[in-house]
Each structure stands twice: as C-alpha cells, then as structure tokens.
Amino acid sequence: MEEESPNHLLNERARRADKIVRNPEKYKICAGCESIIAVKVSICPNCHAYRFMTERNMVIVQAQQLANREPRSVAFRDMD
Numbered sequence: 001m002e003e004e005s006p007n008h009l010l011n012e013r014a015r016r017a018d019k020i021v022r023n024p025e026k027y028k029i030c031a032g033c034e035s036i037i038a039v040k041v042s043i044c045p046n047c048h049a050y051r052f053m054t055e056r057n058m059v060i061v062q063a064q065q066l067a068n069r070e071p072r073s074v075a076f077r078d079m080d
C-alpha cells in the first residue's frame with residue numbers, strides 16, 4: 001500500500017473522505033489515535049482503543065482534515 005504513487009493515494013483519500021462526509025453516521029473517530037473507522041467496529045484496528053467520538057460534525061471535520069493532510073498514518077485503513 002505504501003508503494004503506490006502519491007497522486008493515487010491522494011485520490012483514494014479524497015474519495016474515501018467524500019464517502020465519509022456523505023455518510024457520517026456510519027463512522028466514528030477513535031479517541032486514541034483519531035482514526036476514522038466504521039461505527040460497527042468495537043476496537044480500533046490501529047491502536048486498539050475502545051473509546052470513540054461519534055458526533056457527525058466531528059466525523060465530517062476529521063474526514064476533511066485527513067483528506068487534506070499529508071499521509072502520515074493508517075487512519076483510512078481497515079475501514080471497510
């Protein structure tokens with residue numbers, strides 16, 4: 001996954017962020033690492049935290065920030 005071109009990654013991130021922004025009720029933010037994960041997941045696959053923020057506005061803002069941020073984490077992995 002890290003071998004892919006930056007443009008491809010950027011498009012992928014933007015696409016996923018858009019999906020989250022349009023369906024914020026399906027996602028939540030990990031309180032430990034700020035990853036966005038599916039609401040059905042009970043433990044964060046990234047940091048194994050089990051506390052989450054589920055407010056739609058926060059999910060939307062976080063998705064937009066992650067889409068525009070330099071890739072630095074696995075925030076968008078294991079979401080689907």
Ligand SMILES: [Zn+2]
Binds near residue numbers: 030045
């Ligand atoms: Zn986490």
